Amino acid sequence: MTAFWVLAPIMVLAALGILFVRKAVHAALLLAVVMISLAVLYAVLEAPFLFAVQIIVYTGAILMLFLFVLMLVGVDASDSLVETIKGQRVLAWLTGLAFAVVVVVGLGQITFGTAVGLDGEGGANEGGNIQALANLLFSRYVFAFEVTSALLITAAVGAMVLAHRERLTPKETQADIAARRVRDFSEKGVHLGPLPPPGVYARHNAVDTPALLPDGSPAPASVSRVLAARGTVRVAADLADDIAPIAGQIERPEDASDRNHSVRGKGMRDHK
């Protein structure tokens, strides 16, 4: 019972969080909290098979599917606050609270008596929970079990049909790309060759450094448009910023001789 009283507040708080968080990813993570807590409660309620299935199927498969779809649909697809039906939010809350009161009060009226339990001598779990479940599943519920397979294969085929996208235009081949380039060159005068590579300098050669044109201005085609849109492209003048201090170090001969001393001295002395 300790596990229940520890986990029940966590579960209720996490479930309430699903109602209030703005981002769908946070809702998914809170749902994971609820489901893992539920798995622990199943273990407490002497259902080890369902404990494993809850972890594997719900938190492992279903929540991962949710997260995948969230990533595809866009993580920041948050709720709109516009009410299409007037007063719907308030009415929904009132209905929900009334439902909660009715159900909780109704359940409070019932006395359940002491729990029979599944484990122990003569219990239903005798000989193992999984074995007992299998006995039941393949005898009394065998027809439902077989129908389940039809359901699962229908779901798999349905998901494939829904997610499949028919290609409306033929795929562009390499020959098509070459023909398009030549056509662009003849009609619009676009440069026929490949794009210029990024600039290579003495101290910078990353993709965010633009190459320089003969007149000293940066070539816009030499950096990715994505980097330009993000504003993370280096300016060529920035690369020359540290020329003055470096030149100053070279100018001062005593610095240079000092450095030579220390370099020579390193061989004789130990490292400090």
Place this chain on the structure above:
Amino acid sequence: MPYVILSAILFTIGAIGVLTRRNAIVVFMCVELMLNACNLAFVAFAHQHGNLDGQIAAFFVMVVAAAEVVIGLAIIMTIFRTRRSASVDDASLLKF
């Protein structure tokens, strides 16, 4: 039987979520929460009465939930692909 009370509370929270949230994926998560709440009640009653039929029922609920999630998320994906939106308010074209 505090387990059943907890199950009822979780079910209610899920129902309120389905009614109030606008993001189709979050609505779907709330449906999952309701299914899980029912599962908890099933397992609690199986423990209470000392037979395994409740656990079998919870097992079947999980199977159906898995199939339902696959289809539901595929539908949400297709709606998003055509309408660029995951809001349940935007998918009201069948009304007119």
